[in-house]
Amino acid sequence: MLDPPDETSHAPDALAAGSVGSGGFAPAVLVVEDEPGIVDFLQRGLAAAGFEVTVQLDGIAGERSALRESFDIVVLDLMLPKRSGLDVLRSVRSAKPGLPVIVLTARAEIEDRVTGLEAGAADYLVKPFSLAELIARINAQLRIATQAAQTTLRGEDIEANLLTRKVRRAGRQVQLSTTEFELLVYLLRHHGQVLSREQILAAVWGYEHDPATNIVDVYIGYLRRKLRQPGKPAPIQTVRSVGYRLGHVS
Numbered sequence: 001m002l003d004p005p006d007e008t009s010h011a012p013d014a015l016a017a018g019s020v021g022s023g024g025f026a027p028a029v030l031v032v033e034d035e036p037g038i039v040d041f042l043q044r045g046l047a048a049a050g051f052e053v054t055v056q057l058d059g060i061a062g063e064r065s066a067l068r069e070s071f072d073i074v075v076l077d078l079m080l081p082k083r084s085g086l087d088v089l090r091s092v093r094s095a096k097p098g099l100p101v102i103v104l105t106a107r108a109e110i111e112d113r114v115t116g117l118e119a120g121a122a123d124y125l126v127k128p129f130s131l132a133e134l135i136a137r138i139n140a141q142l143r144i145a146t147q148a149a150q151t152t153l154r155g156e157d158i159e160a161n162l163l164t165r166k167v168r169r170a171g172r173q174v175q176l177s178t179t180e181f182e183l184l185v186y187l188l189r190h191h192g193q194v195l196s197r198e199q200i201l202a203a204v205w206g207y208e209h210d211p212a213t214n215i216v217d218v219y220i221g222y223l224r225r226k227l228r229q230p231g232k233p234a235p236i237q238t239v240r241s242v243g244y245r246l247g248h249v250s
């Protein structure tokens with residue numbers, strides 16, 4: 001008899017850290033929670049499941065940790081000393097839009113839960129919850145974050161989704177034509193590098209040599225106009241006699 005295929009022996013274990021996250025390393029989880037019993041339960045349970053766990057016991061320490069250190073996901077209680085979980089959530093959403101936050105709430109705080117989702121929580125769990133359920137939710141969010149990282153290009157405050165072809169600047173959607181989108185994607189892929197008109201022509205329009213056209217300059221102009229926001233010019237620099245660069249003005 002043949003052994004069953006290999007995946008059966010690696011059947012998804014509800015209590016194992018996702019293989020997604022930080023490239024094979026243990027996903028780093030920040031837990032912000034003040035109830036000692038839950039802190040202990042989460043710290044031991046998540047560590048046993050293969051996560052790297054950091055705990056902060058109040059809102060101020062939790063916010064500081066979330067913003068300054070590098071985590072794959074945050075598990076955030078809403079009722080916290082010093083600063084509310086909702087305030088922490090709002091601040092994390094605006095500073096690190098790609099960092100998923102799972103909110104923990106008590107059953108009596110249902111309205112907070114709704115507010116939490118509106119404030120940008122990726123998911124929520126009502127206490128009491130099982131470790132297996134929390135881990136399943138964490139793994140689901142880590143998978144979503146990995147997929148988003150693979151399909152989204154970011155540079156400065158601009159995001160371009162390669163699947164939906166949606167573009168946002170500072171969270172506001174920008175409508176681009178197909179060519180403008182391709183041009184932006186090329187600039188984002190070479191964020192910070194000076195690109196010559198010839199390079200841009202070859203990459204975006206497929207010209208092998210310069211057909212003596214100003215089409216690059218014209219489209220850079222379109223793109224700048226669409227990316228411009230009040231008080232904020234588009235972060236596309238003209239590099240004299242060479243070409244262009246996406247990057248902030250230095």
Ligand code: CA
Pocket residue numbers: 033034035077078079080
């Ligand atoms: Ca609490």
